[in-house]
Amino acid sequence: MFTGLIEHLGTVTAIQVDETGCTMTVSDATPILDDCHIGDSIAINGACLTVTAFDKETFTVWLANETLRRTDLAERKIGDQVNLERAMGAHVRFGGHFVQAHVDTTATVVDRQPDGDAVTITFEFAEPTPERPSLLAYLIPKGYVTIDGASLTLTSVDDARRRFSVMLIQHTQEKISLGKKGVGSTVNIEVDEVGKYVEKSMLAAIGGRGENTQLREMVEKIVESVLVKKGVLPN
Incomplete structure (x- = not known):
């Protein structure tokens, strides 16, 4: 989970692409690597990625083909600056909003x-x-x-x-x-x-994507009652 508050701008310094995906190395990243570990999550331009290697100034991540299709990271070139944010810590102020770093x-x-x-x-x-x-x-x-x-x-x-x-x-x-x-x-x-969770819950509640039709039946009864009172439907 992330906050959407960018911590630092890093620079893309290496890209290796093959048929299975892409390895990307980002440098000038010292301010966000003081507590880094292999396997940690770092969001690059809003995409949550896993650290596979790092040193004091650089870190490397793997981008699957799905990530390359869904995001702009396939367009990044050596020398490009990218937004960096570490996963949210429990001890920090929550100044942005809940960001999954799962690019839509x-x-x-x-x-x-x-x-x-x-x-x-x-x-x-x-x-x-x-x-x-x-x-x-x-x-x-x-x-x-x-x-x-x-x-x-x-x-x-x-x-x-x-x-x-x-x-x-x-x-x-x-x-x-x-x-x-x-x-x-x-x-x-x-x-x-x-918004996604609210939409899915409401659709399920009214029978749009689920079997729970109680809310839908309640709404239909209210509508029918109003139409009867207005004389549109017979009593």
Whole structure:
């Protein structure tokens, strides 16, 4: 589990790809390696990955093909900066939101608009497919979204255009990779998991994806009662 508060910007220094996946090495990572162990989880651009090797300045992770398909990490090149966050410790303040670092999909930066010292960045989802259905139902203005591992607040959501926006203050622009990404760049998106659980629970309760139809029957009785009172249905 993560908070979405980026701890450090590291630099990709080695990439080895084969048919089974990819090994990636990140350097300039000393500030997050003081308590590192083999097998620990570190989120890179919002993707939870397992440390397979490390020293005082660098660490290496393995990326499975599923991770390469689902995230922007297949596009990273040597020299790219990436957002880093260690798994949340029980002793730290919880300043972001619950982030699993399980990337749902990617989006594309389509606009950047300065607003004083801040900047508003707008993103667009690709057309939904059976493999990647629309995530817009989980995005609401002033709700949470995780972009490249950073917990951010949505400022607007445009369902018709498959677009959404966030605002970065100057401090945040300097501390995360998104501050340097231009129009056309790809970013990793993880929607707030709470919305997913609420949706599944409600669908199961009304019989949409489960056998529990009690709530559905209750709603049907209420609707029928109202229609009878209005004379639409016979008493």
